[in-house]
Amino acid sequence: TMILGIETSCDETAAAVVENGTVIRSNAVASQIDIHRRFGGVVPEVASRHHVDQITLVCEEAMNNSGISWDDLDAIAVTQGPGLIGALLVGVNGAKALAYAHQVPLVPVHHITGHIYANRFVQELEFPLIALVVSGGHTELVHMKEHGSYEVIGTTRDDAAGEAFDKVARTIGLPYPGGPEIDKLAKGGQPTINFPRAWLEEGSLDFSFSGLKSAVINYIHNEQQRGHELNHADIAASFQESVSEVLVKKTMIAAERVHAKQILVAGGVSANSKVRSEMERAANTRGIPLSIPPLSLCTDNAAMIAASGTIGFLKGMRADLSLNGKANLAIEDF
Numbered sequence: 001t002m003i004l005g006i007e008t009s010c011d012e013t014a015a016a017v018v019e020n021g022t023v024i025r026s027n028a029v030a031s032q033i034d035i036h037r038r039f040g041g042v043v044p045e046v047a048s049r050h051h052v053d054q055i056t057l058v059c060e061e062a063m064n065n066s067g068i069s070w071d072d073l074d075a076i077a078v079t080q081g082p083g084l085i086g087a088l089l090v091g092v093n094g095a096k097a098l099a100y101a102h103q104v105p106l107v108p109v110h111h112i113t114g115h116i117y118a119n120r121f122v123q124e125l126e127f128p129l130i131a132l133v134v135s136g137g138h139t140e141l142v143h144m145k146e147h148g149s150y151e152v153i154g155t156t157r158d159d160a161a162g163e164a165f166d167k168v169a170r171t172i173g174l175p176y177p178g179g180p181e182i183d184k185l186a187k188g189g190q191p192t193i194n195f196p197r198a199w200l201e202e203g204s205l206d207f208s209f210s211g212l213k214s215a216v217i218n219y220i221h222n223e224q225q226r227g228h229e230l231n232h233a234d235i236a237a238s239f240q241e242s243v244s245e246v247l248v249k250k251t252m253i254a255a256e257r258v259h260a261k262q263i264l265v266a267g268g269v270s271a272n273s274k275v276r277s278e279m280e281r282a283a284n285t286r287g288i289p290l291s292i293p294p295l296s297l298c299t300d301n302a303a304m305i306a307a308s309g310t311i312g313f314l315k316g317m318r319a320d321l322s323l324n325g326k327a328n329l330a331i332e333d334f
């Protein structure tokens with residue numbers, strides 16, 4: 001199967017062609033990071049406008065570099081949600097126009113299933129599995145018993161992990177997006193500050209990061225009031241340690257609970273070097289195979305949407321030209 005994937009849920013305009021859900025034939029991404037950086041975060045109206053500017057070019061680039069023609073396509077898969085509604089609509093409408101013009105089926109994709117399926121470019125999925133999704137808007141433990149089946153068994157009660165990275169980064173004066181900046185800064189520091197870990201109730205697989213975020217902000221204010229010089233690298237390393245410890249422990253508990261044959265990590269925060277190394281260590285100790293996408297496939301891209309769309313396509317999921325973007329969308333419906 002040859003699927004063209006289209007992704008516009010946030011601040012990257014992306015299109016990619018994927019063969020059999022496992023081979024990337026082309027992968028075009030136009031990132032708006034430089035545009036939004038000066039605002040300190042994604043501005044929805046600005047994002048929509050840039051998606052409109054880029055969508056045609058990016059789709060053409062993906063098709064041109066794929067080595068296939070429109071006639072060879074089996075379907076077009078597009079992110080229906082969740083995400084910024086104005087941004088989503090650009091991708092959805094672009095996909096509808098292309099599906100109509102070339103008379104190919106249209107397959108709706110849930111963005112988070114895309115992040116999960118980025119792992120299929122690394123290795124074949126083995127079920128049952130536990131996927132930890134850690135991104136700008138999500139922190140979820142997902143139990144999958146087979147392809148295209150998703151049960152959320154843990155979720156954040158407040159901030160997403162990536163959101164916490166971005167907010168803490170902003171507090172210590174780092175540019176948007178803060179995750180990669182904290183990661184870099186932490187490499188030169190030590191986790192000497194004991195920030196809280198939110199374990200929640202015994203056995204809970206839920207997460208909470210707003211307490212940690214406040215603890216970091218309070219620490220900074222207190223130190224400044226005492227006239228102490230701040231060690232930003234130590235703050236970054238300590239914050240990162242707290243986040244990764246909770247993510248890793250809860251993922252391991254979930255994996256053992258469902259007797260997982262595989263652990264997947266997905267979403268932008270899976271690019272974090274500490275999360276990657278600690279997750280590897282913990283999975284190794286327990287003898288559970290682990291997959292984390294290469295860095296370029298951790299953040300938003302369309303190859304992952306095409307990969308998940310391939311499963312949807314094979315299961316017979318179709319959308320007609322009334323398809324609408326949805327800012328909120330349940331993963332269980334996909």
Ligand code: ATP
Nearest residue numbers: 135136137138162177179180183268269271272300
């Ligand atoms: P969602 O997927 O939930 O809709 P999104 O698409 O905006 O949100 P992603 O593109 O998956 O999110 O990930 C972006 C997030 O990943 C940002 O919060 C960013 O700071 C974070 N991130 C990227 N690289 C790293 C890193 N090395 N360490 C920590 N966080 C990172």
Ligand code: MG
Nearest residue numbers: 010011012300
């Ligand atoms: Mg992004």
Ligand code: FE
Nearest residue numbers: 111135299300
């Ligand atoms: Fe994302």
